[in-house]
Amino acid sequence: MAYFLVFRVHNAGLISLIPLSQLSAYRQMEWENLTSVSEFFLLGLSAQPEQQEVLFGLFLSMYLITVAGNLLIILAITADAQLHTPMYFFLVNLSLADTCFVSTTVPKMLANIWIQNQVISYAGCLSQLYFFLLFGMLEAFLLAVMAYDRYVAICHPLHYIMVMSPGLCVCLVSASWIVTALSSLLHTLLLDSLSFCADHEIPHFFCDINPLLSLSCTDPFINELVIFTIGGLTGLVCVLCLIISYTYIFSTILKIPSAQGKRKAFSTCSSHLSVVSLFFGTSFCVYFSPPSTRSVQKGAVASVMYTVVTPMLNPFIYSLRNRDIKSSLRKVIWVRKIHS
Template sequence: MIQPHTRRSILEFHMIFRVHNPGFTNFTQLIQLSSYRQMEWKNMTSISEFFLLGFSEQLEQQKVLFGLFLFMYLITVMGNLLIILAIITDAQLHTPMYFFLANLSLADACFVSTTVPKMLANIWIQSSAISYSGCLLQLFFFMLFVMLEAFLLAVMAYDRYMAICHPLHYIMIMSPGLCVFLVSASWIMNALHSLLHTLLMNSLSFCANHEIPHFFCDINPLLSLSCTDPFLNELVIFIIGGLAGLVCVLCLIISYAYIFSTVLKIPSAQGKRKAFSTCSSHLSVVSLFFGTSFCVYFSPPSTRSAQKGTVASVMYTVVTPMLNPFIYSLRNRDIKYSLKKLILVRKSHSP
């Protein structure tokens, strides 16, 4: 804020200068207005924290939400870590499909750990505050893992396409080097993509209202609090984010178009069921993830509200990562067998 004595000095100087130099009145007004604006922008950019409004401010509802989200978080982390452990310990699962599944499980565990622990901590200490740097850090990791999940699902669709449509060349094409390259490229590209959005968000100035109607720092609620024009941010989201999402969706559509075309040509019904069974788990996860995320980010503005957006976000940020281990373990015989073997070995070694 401009101190009273500073504002008085500026006005006195302005009046004296106006009397002696009436021709420069407009010029001095522009200088004064510019100085005011610069000081106002400086005040707006010095933000120390935001406030995450979450779901409810009522204490009883917060207790229920704390127990519910803590349960879902523990189930998600334990389920995905079990999938990773089963794939690492079982040599029969050292194939491209399960290598990608292990990375997807890792992304799911990190994805849910980006948002839920902070929400649980805020409910526990009865505070909705998150620091400015903490909010940007949460935004970075959230965008990293949400896009990484989309990329990994697209890579897994390509893997299923090669396994079903080109089975004789599958081992040669899906070599360990290519698998590592696809996963590494997904991590690196999405890290750079998230860093770009975070740096652009850091360049914005924010108004006096620091309340985010969400349970984590998502990009759209943050842009709505900006006092500066977020045109560049929205342009980057539209071009780079839209292009990345389009590539993933096209990869999924094209891969499954070829898969369905190939499976329908199989003469026996048993052969068709066996081919479809290898894709059913992946299709279920794709439907959950992309269906819920599209509802959040591509719903019409007339039907969009903060409360509905928050509830819909829970579906793809918490529920989908929690269901993924169950979908893959219940519909995949190899995973079920490996998990049973892992549990039996631990029981045999326990005192």
């Protein structure tokens, strides 16, 4: 005797009568498509074999320049007592964040190209995502903090030492670390609760949150809601801090009577403003664009801009054009030569 059950399938409004003997087979097939994932495949930026050597050399060069430049900044500032000021304290933290940020994604990409293996484990993918979000959001917060520092220095120069006290600087950096660590952990745990389909290919060179959500078989509504609420809220705080700070900065610069004074004041924040525009512009295009307008290729190129190019430009734009940093580097190199 055959038994029948009323069973609603995934297509909305479609109800069919399925024999009980076929229902178990249907559920078994459905569970096989939602099996636990043990690894993903990072497809990278290009599938052309002749382009792999070019990409390897290009990204290896940018990675070495980024790490060497930012480490030199950290060494120069920590070795020179005259540079122990709030501006350079934030710059040390930004250089550290840039070094960790680029080290989260590029070494794995270089290893995949070198050994010609695109596999990354599930745990490794989630770990990469966590640290990528952590240092990416940390850089955004530090750029906002540095904008506030420039506001106090230009608009209230006589009160700069009193306002930007060591305690306030430590609190601002510590709060940035705590908020970004908790937010990254929340995104990673929510992603870990999803089930993934049989297709484990990520059309990217690292485990980013949007490509992973596109591979999910379960509804990622909660994940997307958290991205647009918490991510949007943190981004809004950083953007508002930048806009308000630079509004007061520009109004103060315009009130300076001499043209030389205006150029000197603007030169102290022009480099920061250019990096802010590059970092926030590309990251917003990747994470806050409508799903209908997203392109995998455009997203990957934009990701390269703010994950690799911006950290590489940081030593040149911020510090290597700074006479204090150059003087400190000369002292460090000269002392090492004397000791050797």
